[in-house]
Amino acid sequence: MxxxxxxxxxxxxxxxxxxxxxxxxxxxxxxxxxxxxxxxxxxxxxxxxxxxxxxxxxxxxxxxxxxxxxxxxxxxxxxxxxxxxxxxxxxxxxxxxxxxxxxxxxxxxxxxxxxxxxxxxxxxxxxxxxxxxxxxxxxxxxxxxxxxxxxxxxxxxxxxxxxARFITYDKQLFDEWGVEYLSDYPTMEEVKEKAKQMTGTNPVTGEQNYGIWFRGDWSSAFTLINLAEGQNGKWGEGFAWDEVKFNFDSPEMINGLEWLLEMQEYAPSGLVSNQGSEAWLTANNNIGIMLNQGPGNLTKQVYAQGLEDRIAIAQEFKNDDGVGGLFxxxxxxxxxxxxxxxxxxxxxxxxxxxxxxxxxxxxxxxxxxxxxxxxxxxxxxxxxxxxxxxxxxxTPWTPRYPWGSSQPRFILTSEVEAALTGQRTAEQALERAQKESTDWVESR
CATH class of the missing domain: 3.40.190.10 (Periplasmic binding protein-like II)
Structure with missing residues (x-):
């Protein structure tokens, strides 16, 4: 070590x-x-x-x-x-x-x-x-x-x-389910299909597995923005507050949130309260794909747990120019x-x-x-x-989202949580996020 x-x-x-x-x-x-x-x-x-x-x-x-x-x-x-x-x-x-x-x-x-x-x-x-x-x-x-x-x-x-943010996955679970590893630059469709295939009773261990996990609370806004980027969409435009215009209710954002709602079917319960991933990066891991992973002490954790041959990394969703992800x-x-x-x-x-x-x-x-x-x-x-x-x-989106540490981030996060907990549809949640964020900018 x-x-x-x-x-x-x-x-x-x-x-x-x-x-x-x-x-x-x-x-x-x-x-x-x-x-x-x-x-x-x-x-x-x-x-x-x-x-x-x-x-x-x-x-x-x-x-x-x-x-x-x-x-x-x-x-x-x-x-x-x-x-x-x-x-x-x-x-x-x-x-x-x-x-x-x-x-x-x-x-x-x-x-x-x-x-x-x-x-x-x-x-x-x-x-x-x-x-x-x-x-x-x-x-x-x-x-x-x-x-x-x-x-x-x-x-x-x-x-x-x-x-940085990236997608991490467990090759051992992919092998046990007979699923091909993620490509270096996976699409939303690829991630969905492979998450679906690895959800259920593991054919080798007999244990319950889940195809995917992502945080449904504080980082969910950034996960959603990246999904829009993967469809050649973007959060909006402008940098100075008097020039900022949001695209939170765009078709790409709505499609991205609907995708996250579907991914809940292949994830353990508790996403919105940051639960269900307790076994991740351990020998008893039961999750195939982890979205929006940060480096943190990833390398130390992987080697300390003896997982260096199991854990691999793919890129987050990119647009046609190869750009995407949280800076x-x-x-x-x-x-x-x-x-x-x-x-x-x-x-x-x-x-x-x-x-x-x-x-x-x-x-x-x-x-x-x-x-x-x-x-x-x-x-x-x-x-x-x-x-x-x-x-x-x-290869992230630069400059950093100008609202990344400001109220629009928390407005969007709250609305994603509302959709994930069934309080609103994806379209309703993002219409509210768009209006509240625009009102906040105009009144700040």
Missing amino acids: IALVGCSSSSENTSSEGESSSEAPIAGGEFEGQTLKVQLIGDFNMDDTTDPITGERVKGLKVVKEEFENLYAGTKVEFIIMPWEGYVEKTQAMLTSGEADVYQMPGIVDFAAQGVLEPLQPYIDGDSEFSLDRFIDNQVDGWLALGPDDEDLEIYGLPFLGD AGSPITIAKNSKVKDLAWEWMKFATSDFVQQYIYEEPGAMPSVKSALEWESVQQTAHLMDPIFEAMS
Whole structure:
């Protein structure tokens, strides 16, 4: 497991392949005596911890702190770590009071519009040592945003944590049912037929199997949007709020929701309450196909359970141009009111270097956003999973849905739930989602 997931704790460096302080010049001088405050969200810890999946030691952020302070002599970096719960409100309060200089910011669209973020293009243009080519395709475009005075989309954040959505399936169940594996780019019809064939009493084990599972609650809006994309539809158009127009009640969306309603017949009960998938990614798995899967600790989980020969990945539904799926993850940004913006820019480059990107992949288990990750040994050893994940990261809908962290997402999610629980037909639910989302935009 240590070799496979890269969680070796015996090495002196965070990663054997990443940049280290011995390979980069000391940068002191103009930054002497400056303190940089960096806000991060999620499963980060300053000190070493034990990975609950593998049982291995996970290095804390202290190694990142030490590396940065070695590279930039005379500086200090302080981390402010917050949980995902309530992060939008907490980030808003921190920005208002000037508590940090650099922010991890998945809700970049809303914050850029407030004028509280520093535009990054001048830093990029003025730094001959930095190139956006380091990032996986479409990662930069996905985080483009509009400031209050911008006419065109601009760069306010650099990709930090990568993410993607894809379809995962259990080859052993396919074999036991005598069903051909999913194609790399399956259609809705293919997924439906194969889910149907694997629902019932397993002919080998005698156990009840289900052909498919998907979350019917918080991510259901994104699952539905992807189904529309697979039919060459789209969520709508526009980016600035005064230009946004929704297509939530389009024929592609209605057909997609009707498809999800049909898929309920081949899924365990409890989708809307996030139940029924408890055996997924275990040796006793009873589900053939998993929609809208994210990477998370997928690789660690698969290898910890000994499922590396069972689990495979196919792409989410794509349009005729090969585009589709949720763009997700987290960029990092510089606060407009930071008093150490030049040092903050140095942190931005450092956080997207191999040293930090390999750290976040091999220790906390997050996804990197840089192309060089494809060459890391820890990635290549699990290439049958990681290669399609990186492909999914390079082909989502970009820029990120501008309503992805705003009220229209929750309106659409609520209406999908209403349809899944039989309160409304697909057409009724999406007509309501269209009206309520349009009313919200017009009145915000």
